Amino acid sequence: MSNPLKLGLAGCGSVSQRGVLPNLVQEDTKQWAVLTAVMDPIPGRAKATAEKFGVPLWFEDYDQMLAADIDAVTIASPIGVHYEQAMKAIAVGKHVHLNKTMTTTKAEADEVIEAARKMGVVVVASPGNCRTAPFKRIQEIISSGEIGRLYWAETGTAGGGHEFETFRAGDDVLSNVNPAWYYRRPGGGPMYDMCVYALHNITGILGPARRVTGFSGIGLKERSFKGEVIPVEMDDNTHLVLDFGDDVYCLVYGSNSFSGPARAFASCFFSGSSGAILYDRTGLQVWGRDIPDGHREEHPVGAMPFVTGPHLELPERHVYSDIMHMVDCVLNGKEPVVSAEHARHVIEIIELGYKAAETGQTQTLTTTFEMHFW
Numbered sequence: 052m053s054n055p056l057k058l059g060l061a062g063c064g065s066v067s068q069r070g071v072l073p074n075l076v077q078e079d080t081k082q083w084a085v086l087t088a089v090m091d092p093i094p095g096r097a098k099a100t101a102e103k104f105g106v107p108l109w110f111e112d113y114d115q116m117l118a119a120d121i122d123a124v125t126i127a128s129p130i131g132v133h134y135e136q137a138m139k140a141i142a143v144g145k146h147v148h149l150n151k152t153m154t155t156t157k158a159e160a161d162e163v164i165e166a167a168r169k170m171g172v173v174v175v176a177s178p179g180n181c182r183t184a185p186f187k188r189i190q191e192i193i194s195s196g197e198i199g200r201l202y203w204a205e206t207g208t209a210g211g212g213h214e215f216e217t218f219r220a221g222d223d224v225l226s227n228v229n230p231a232w233y234y235r236r237p238g239g240g241p242m243y244d245m246c247v248y249a250l251h252n253i254t255g256i257l258g259p260a261r262r263v264t265g266f267s268g269i270g271l272k273e274r275s276f277k278g279e280v281i282p283v284e285m286d287d288n289t290h291l292v293l294d295f296g297d298d299v300y301c302l303v304y305g306s307n308s309f310s311g312p313a314r315a316f317a318s319c320f321f322s323g324s325s326g327a328i329l330y331d332r333t334g335l336q337v338w339g340r341d342i343p344d345g346h347r348e349e350h351p352v353g354a355m356p357f358v359t360g361p362h363l364e365l366p367e368r369h370v371y372s373d374i375m376h377m378v379d380c381v382l383n384g385k386e387p388v389v390s391a392e393h394a395r396h397v398i399e400i401i402e403l404g405y406k407a408a409e410t411g412q413t414q415t416l417t418t419t420f421e422m423h424f425w
C-alpha cells in the first residue's frame with residue numbers, strides 16, 4: 052500500500068467534474084491521497100479529464116484501470132454498474148468508496164460486504180451526511196423527551212430531473228453527459244439517487260426500520276435531453292410508509308416532481324405528543340408546549356471530516372469527505388463510520404418498498420446497522 056494512497060476514479064460525469072475532481076486535486080489532499088487514474092467509457096472523456104485535472108493515467112476500460120498501480124477506487128459511475136465494479140475492485144484487493152447507492156439490491160450489498168471482509172479491504176458507501184451535528188442534535192432532542200412521545204415523521208426528496216442540471220448544458224465531451232440512465236433499470240429513479248439521503252437521515256436518527264409499505268409509479272412517461280427522447284422505464288413517483296416499531300411511523304416520498312421551497316431537499320419533520328421538530332438545510336425549528344414562547348431555532352455546526360480550507364467552498368464536499376474517510380480508514384486501520392451496513396439497510400428499504408408497492412403486501416426488513424455520529 053502506498054502512502055499517500057493512489058486513487059483511481061471510475062466515471063467522469065457530473066459529480067466527478069463538478070465536485071470530486073476539484074476537491075481531490077487540492078494541495079492539502081495530497082498528503083493523504085493522490086489521484087493517479089481516471090476512467091470513463093465515453094471516447095475522449097477520461098483523456099480530457101486527465102488533461103484538465105493533471106491526472107497521470109487515463110483509461111476507457113475499467114479492468115485496465117484496476118490493473119494499474121492504484122490502491123483504491125472511488126466509483127462515480129451510473130448506479131446500475133456499482134455492484135459489478137465494486138466486486139471487481141475488491142477481488143483484486145483494492146479499497147473502495149462508492150457513491151450512493153452502493154448497489155441496487157440487498158443480495159448484492161451482502162456480497163460486497165462479505166467479499167470485502169474476506170479480502171480485508173475497506174468499503175465506504177456514501178452518503179455520510181447523516182452523521183453530522185444537526186442529525187445528532189435531533190436524536191438528542193427526541194431522546195430527551197422534549198417533544199414528548201414520538202408519533203410520526205416525514206421525509207423525502209421531490210425535485211431533480213438530471214436533464215436540468217446546468218452542468219450538462221455544454222456540447223464538449225466533459226459536459227455533454229447524457230443522464231438517460233437516471234430513468235432506466237437497474238439503478239434509475241429518485242429513490243436510489245435522491246431519496247437515499249432522506250432514508251439515511253431518518254434511519255440514522257431513529258435506527259433501523261422494521262417494515263415498509265407503499266405505492267410507486269411513473270409520472271411523466273417520457274423526458275428529453277438535447278432533443279433526444281428518454282423513455283422513463285423506472286418508477287419516478289414513490290411513496291412509502293416505514294414502521295420503526297413501538298407505533299412510530301414515517302412517511303417517505305421520492306419523486307421527480309417539483310416541490311420548490313415547500314419541501315427542502317431531504318428535510319425531515321418529527322411530530323411528538325407535546326412538540327415537533329423540523330429540519331431543513333437552514334437548521335432546526337423546535338416547537339413544544341414546554342418550550343419558552345413555544346418555539347426556538349437551533350443551528351448546530353460541525354463540518355464533515357476533511358472538509359476544511361478550500362473544500363468548504365467546493366461543490367459535493369460531502370462526497371469528498373466520504374472518499375477521504377475511506378482513505379483515512381485504510382491508512383490508519385480504522386473501521387468505517389460511513390458504513391456499507393447502513394447503505395445496505397437503506398437499499399433494502401428501497402428494494403422492499405418497490406416490492407410492497409408491486410404486491411400490495413407490507414414487507415419485513417431484515418437488515419440492521421450501527422450508528423455513530425461524527
Ligand SMILES: NC(=O)c1ccc[n+]([C@@H]2O[C@H](COP(=O)([O-])OP(=O)(O)OC[C@H]3O[C@@H](n4cnc5c(N)ncnc54)[C@H](O)[C@@H]3O)[C@@H](O)[C@H]2O)c1
Nearest residue numbers: 061062063064065066067091093127128129132150151228
Ligand atoms: N449528479 C449529482 O448531483 C450527484 C451528486 C452526488 C452523487 N452522485 C452520484 O454519482 C454517481 C454518478 O452520477 P452523475 O450524476 O455524475 O452521473 P453522470 O451521468 O453525470 O455521469 C456518469 C459518468 O459515468 C460514465 N460511465 C458510464 N458507464 C460507465 C462504466 N461502466 N464505468 C465507468 N463510467 C461509466 C458516463 O460516461 C458518465 O461520464 C451516481 O452514483 C450518483 O448517484 C451524483
